[in-house]
Amino acid sequence: MTRTKVAVVGCGHLGTIHARLLAGRSDVELVAVVDPFAAARDKVAGEHGCLALAEPEELIGLVAAVVVAAPTGRHAAVSLPLLEAGIDLLIEKPIAATVEEARGIVTTARRCGRTVAVGHVERFNPAWRMAVSRAGRIVSLESVRLAPFTYRCMDVGVVHDLMIHDIDLVLSLEPGKLERVDAQGLRATGGHEDAVRAHFVFSSGLVATLTASRIHPTLRRGLTLWSSEGVVSVDFHAKAVEVVAPSPAVRRGEFVADDVPVGSRPAAKEAFFTDVLPRETLAIPETNAIACEHDDFLGALREGRQPLVPATAGAAALEIANRVVDSLRITTLGESQVPATVPLPSRLRRTG
Numbered sequence: 001m002t003r004t005k006v007a008v009v010g011c012g013h014l015g016t017i018h019a020r021l022l023a024g025r026s027d028v029e030l031v032a033v034v035d036p037f038a039a040a041r042d043k044v045a046g047e048h049g050c051l052a053l054a055e056p057e058e059l060i061g062l063v064a065a066v067v068v069a070a071p072t073g074r075h076a077a078v079s080l081p082l083l084e085a086g087i088d089l090l091i092e093k094p095i096a097a098t099v100e101e102a103r104g105i106v107t108t109a110r111r112c113g114r115t116v117a118v119g120h121v122e123r124f125n126p127a128w129r130m131a132v133s134r135a136g137r138i139v140s141l142e143s144v145r146l147a148p149f150t151y152r153c154m155d156v157g158v159v160h161d162l163m164i165h166d167i168d169l170v171l172s173l174e175p176g177k178l179e180r181v182d183a184q185g186l187r188a189t190g191g192h193e194d195a196v197r198a199h200f201v202f203s204s205g206l207v208a209t210l211t212a213s214r215i216h217p218t219l220r221r222g223l224t225l226w227s228s229e230g231v232v233s234v235d236f237h238a239k240a241v242e243v244v245a246p247s248p249a250v251r252r253g254e255f256v257a258d259d260v261p262v263g264s265r266p267a268a269k270e271a272f273f274t275d276v277l278p279r280e281t282l283a284i285p286e287t288n289a290i291a292c293e294h295d296d297f298l299g300a301l302r303e304g305r306q307p308l309v310p311a312t313a314g315a316a317a318l319e320i321a322n323r324v325v326d327s328l329r330i331t332t333l334g335e336s337q338v339p340a341t342v343p344l345p346s347r348l349r350r351t352g
Contacts, residue, residue: 003026003027003029004027004065004301005063005064006022006030006031006065006067007032007065008066009056009066010035010068010092011044013152014069014119018067018290020047031062031063032051032058033052033053034059035054036054041054056078056082057081064301065089065090065297066088066089067092068082072096072156072160073097073155075105076102079096080105083108083112083114087114088114088115088116090119090307093165094314094321095315096315097156099315102314102318105315109311115306115307117311119309120164120168120169120314121293122165122168123168123308123309124289125236127234128236130282130284131223132173134232134282135225136229137229138173139226140208141169141206141223141224141225142224143208143210144211144220144223145210145220145221146220146221147216147219148216154189154192157185159321160318161212162212163198163321164317164321167317167320170206170208171316173206175203175204176202176203177202178200178323180201184198185329186215186331186333193328195211195215196210198327200320221236222235223236240284241282244273249276255276
């Protein structure tokens, strides 16, 4: 088997994970890791017996593919010269710091005939895949993604750090054009927004409510789908899926709750999620989603196909994330403010 020569740019938390997983693959040769900080790059390179380089341009001529796990603000500066040099990329999410930079990556990859995948890793979560396969026509989605503060990814707010995962999942359902977004946010750490709840309405009729916080005491990652086939709930952290589906009687329109005799209702209540809307908990296979992401990216290179999450999908998710931030109404914790008076339109003002 020909081993694909790969490098990782960025030796932070995610870059270290990418390097470890790639170094352990039989179909990959981890040639180098890149980081401007010598201690960081030397540590990772020493663990995997590869080169430790300071600048991404040093990879040109050495590798066929690169994982870009540098800070978001550096994604475009790192990616564009590598694409021009004929190197395929897996770029961590978000694809870039701005929509203009994201579009630049998309157009450069297209012009140079290169493959770009974006690290929206939840697409590879087996719990998500199973939930969608059981959901049927999805009409509503609600997600909750909560985490304690980690002092990482402080160059972006919670929308681009955490919520963008769920934005990408929603967009993968092909919901049509975003017609309306409304968002409320909290700021607690002195920089970007730290908690956000956003409500989306799409042209297909799909509605979605996404909540993300990086200042929550406990970790929680969950999602609920309302669909033609029932209600599907996903616990990403536990990799569990629960399905509440219609019984044959409900499907045929034969069940009417009011027709159940009063004396039979206590027993019927106990059996509701067995006889009327049967509840099922599905076993989820244990997988490493980042390793699956690598499988897809490397497979795309070898097979000449698009990756599951191409650059265009990463750019679309970033554009929606920016619309959320633009619509945010922010409350700063601990700051007391008198609510602003909203002026009435001139036609409604009292005169005389």
